[in-house]
Amino acid sequence: MGLTVILAEGPAAGVFTKNKVTAAPVTLSKEIIETRHHLSAVIANSGNANAFTGDDGFLDAMEMASMLAEKLDMDADTIAVASTGVIGRRLNVSRIREQLPKVLEGLGSSPECSQEAAKAIMTTDRAVKEVAIEMDCGIRIGAIAKGSGMIEPNMGTMLCFAYTDAKVPADVLDAALKKAVDKTFNMVVVDGDTSTNDMVLLTSTCKSGVKPCMDCLDDFQEGLIYVFTELAKKMAKDGEGATKLIEARVVGAKTHGGAKLAAKAIVRSLWSSPRSSERIPTGVGS
Numbered sequence: 001m002g003l004t005v006i007l008a009e010g011p012a013a014g015v016f017t018k019n020k021v022t023a024a025p026v027t028l029s030k031e032i033i034e035t036r037h038h039l040s041a042v043i044a045n046s047g048n049a050n051a052f053t054g055d056d057g058f059l060d061a062m063e064m065a066s067m068l069a070e071k072l073d074m075d076a077d078t079i080a081v082a083s084t085g086v087i088g089r090r091l092n093v094s095r096i097r098e099q100l101p102k103v104l105e106g107l108g109s110s111p112e113c114s115q116e117a118a119k120a121i122m123t124t125d126r127a128v129k130e131v132a133i134e135m136d137c138g139i140r141i142g143a144i145a146k147g148s149g150m151i152e153p154n155m156g157t158m159l160c161f162a163y164t165d166a167k168v169p170a171d172v173l174d175a176a177l178k179k180a181v182d183k184t185f186n187m188v189v190v191d192g193d194t195s196t197n198d199m200v201l202l203t204s205t206c207k208s209g210v211k212p213c214m215d216c217l218d219d220f221q222e223g224l225i226y227v228f229t230e231l232a233k234k235m236a237k238d239g240e241g242a243t244k245l246i247e248a249r250v251v252g253a254k255t256h257g258g259a260k261l262a263a264k265a266i267v268r269s270l271w272s273s274p275r276s277s278e279r280i281p282t283g284v285g286s
Helices: 024-036 054-072 093-105 111-120 170-183 214-237 256-268
Strands: 003-016 038-048 079-086 129-134 140-146 159-164 199-204 246-248 271-273 276-279 283-285
Touching: 003 024, 003 093, 003 111, 003 170, 024 038, 024 054, 024 079, 024 199, 038 054, 038 159, 038 199, 054 079, 054 093, 079 159, 079 199, 111 129, 111 140, 129 214, 140 214, 159 214, 170 199, 170 214
Parallel strands: 038 079, 159 199, 246 283
Antiparallel strands: 003 038, 003 199, 129 140, 140 159, 271 276
16 A cells, blocks of 8 residues: 655645445545635545445545644645545545655655655656646645556546645636546546545645736636646556557647547547557547
C-alpha cells in the first residue's frame, strides 16, 4: 500500500466521477470542496479503493483525514481524501496510521519529493505522471496523476492533484478546472470502463501573489489545459494492454459536441492487428 500526503493550503476546486456508485473518499472530498471551497492538504493511498465498503468505508475515509489533522494540527474538514486500488475490500486504516509518520518525515518541495508522491499513488501504472510549467506571466502550474485503466467515460480510475501559486479565487478555479478536464481527461479512452474513485483537485496556494488579470486568466486556462493534456497523454500511453498512443483531431465539425463524438468513436473502436486477435485501443480525442 502506497501513501501520499500533499500540504498546500488555499482556495480549491474539484471534479469527481460521474459514476452513480462513488467510493467513500470521493463522497467525503466532494462534500469538503462543495462546502468549504478550500483545502489545506490531501492524503491519498493506493492498493485499496475503499469502494463498495458501505458506512465502514466512509468512517475509514474520515479517519484518514482525522489522523492527518491530528498530526499537523489542522482542520480535518479541509483535508481531501483519495484512494485507488482493489474494490470491495475494507481499507487497512491501521497500516496507514503506521505509515503516516514516515511519510510526514519525508515531506519536502524538491523534484524528488514530487516523484515519490506520484509513485505512491500508482497501481497498475508503469510510469510516473507529473507535469509542471512556468508561464510568461509568472504563474506556475504543476500536477501529479495516476491512471492506466478504466479511463472512459468521464475520466476513469484516475487521480490528479494540481496546484498553482497564482492568487485565484475558488469560483474561478472551479470554472477553469471543469473546462480543462472536459477538454483533456474526459477525452481519454483506454478500455471503455468508468470508475468509482476518479478525482481531480486544483488548489491555489496564492504564494506568488500574482493575481491574474482578465487577459492572464485566459493564459492560466490555457496553461491548465496544457498540463492536463500532457498528463492525459501519459495516461493513454500507459493504458493497460496498450501498445500505441492514438490522438484523434477532428476538423470541420459543426459543433464541439459532434467533434467529441467523432473523436471518441475513433479512439474507442476495437481493432485488430496481424499479430493479435484483440487489442485495446488507447488515445486522446480532441
